[in-house]
Amino acid sequence: MANQKNREIRLKSRPVGLPTTDNFELVETAVPTPGAGQVLVRNSYISVDPYMRGRMVDRKSYVPPFQIGETLQGGAIGQVVASVDNSKLKAGDYVQSMNGWREWFVSNGNDLQKLEPAAELPAYLGALGMPGLTAYAGLLRIGALKDGERVFVSAASGAVGSIVCQIAKAKGCYVVGSAGSAEKVAYLKEIGCDRAINYKAADDLNAAVGTAFPEGIDVYFENVGGAHLEAALNHMRPGGRIPLCGMIDMYNATEPPPGPRNLAMAIGLGLTLRGFIVSSHADMLPDFHRDMAKWAKEGKMRWRETVVDGVENAPKAFIGLFSGENIGKMVVRVGPDKAV
């Protein structure tokens, strides 16, 4: 490792509007040397997620903003390469951390979760990780889904949306997903959606949603905001629920876009719109793992990743989230994969 270099991505400047690669900086450093009790970890996969855009803005939020010049943070899966008498981790162990956007790091182990991979590594950044739990908690707890209901999902082919669709199908629901290309629509059919809307090809999203839901929507899983939320509101059933998971349509807006003009429909219909972040629902992890394993075994749960190679391409992968370049979870391979 003496000759090896670590490469990492730092925030060079705060993006205005859609981020560009100029907002990021690739920096080469020495691979750090673990001290007593520490481990040296080589990352295999790192995560890029839409929520990270919010952390690039300098404002008070539920997670503190990234600082200019600092290495970016995010989910990562890696392997311990050396352990200097760390009491819990030894060389060869797989670990999950928030030390993404870099190839190597050292840690005393307190910020690492040991992983016993039973699936391909990137799944732990997607379906079996934070986005999967987001789908699970958002649909079942926040959305209070009941078996057999009518479910609409935006950004349905994404990391969270594609799991939402399949959980709802596993619960016997009628499920319609919206996505932005013919390829994605085909994927939604593959994973069991009853119908799929290509919103980029639809002349009138509101009409398309109405056609897909002749009896209305019980749960709209909100990942997008804007026209999707307005269209969904127009077709909600009395007592309907709208888990607010993300509003990717506005993350890069330089002027805050207007909200839905028809929010007052929530009054007469008794609708609930409820925002949430996954970290508030960590108590659901055991149920989540149990159910996902069961559904996967029954052939009811599939996932895929869009894999970009090389830490130097992490900014491009991140930026690509906002033009929908991923199907399933977007991850960046930054090191050796699991030896299977």
Add this chain to the structure above:
Amino acid sequence: MANQKNREIRLKSRPVGLPTTDNFELVETAVPTPGAGQVLVRNSYISVDPYMRGRMVDRKSYVPPFQIGETLQGGAIGQVVASVDNSKLKAGDYVQSMNGWREWFVSNGNDLQKLEPAAELPAYLGALGMPGLTAYAGLLRIGALKDGERVFVSAASGAVGSIVCQIAKAKGCYVVGSAGSAEKVAYLKEIGCDRAINYKAADDLNAAVGTAFPEGIDVYFENVGGAHLEAALNHMRPGGRIPLCGMIDMYNATEPPPGPRNLAMAIGLGLTLRGFIVSSHADMLPDFHRDMAKWAKEGKMRWRETVVDGVENAPKAFIGLFSGENIGKMVVRVGPDKAV
């Protein structure tokens, strides 16, 4: 009664924008004669409420639209003048009904609730009636208010808002109301609000809300929509709740106004926005009556009405709701008051 005439208000045309008196028609008819088993009722007070504006539009909603040429409907308190062997009601009984906007009517009694008035009659159209229950259910069930929380109320001097403020105070909360005149602000102080905002005098509503809530808002009781909702969202605490009771700001809009630009704040803060209508919460009536009697006895609950005289002035009273001409409940006196 043979020589007496009944006067009633019919919908003449559907309002576009703010209703005008031309949308209504005063019609004189004979006082109807009760048949076998029926009662003849003389109304004393009738209710005008913002929600009625929605029923003047020809669209599917939670209550069917008013029809052109029909007598308008709404809450009313009256007295039985004659009973032709009705099994439950006799002359002199006070009754509550939805047969408002008229002076006289006959009924078989099935659509009437007998009233044993323990307060002045108009209170049963306001604090002790539908608006009072709206406040109670909206704040305690929909808003899930906890003792000692921080509560913001818009249209706070109105029929619903003024009761919301006092329930919150009875629960030991910090309460700030917003209203549209110095007189209303003085009334809010009278009924115990910790602070009151005159939104018409405030240069910057958002800043005024921020100043009033240095520690943020736990529950925002929404009666108004528009700038009030946006300002409240900017100052909500994590886990905050927003019962959506009304959005009077948009009831007369000919073009639907944009929604709040900052709805995405609900995600990170885990906010719940929940619409409701009072008729879904009739099961709370016994608790409501018990608590209101207790609070009134303890001096913690007061109310007032803005009384307009004469059924011919009901349209003007109704239209006045939208320019805030009422403090407390707006009612129209259309017949003899209770003989006290």
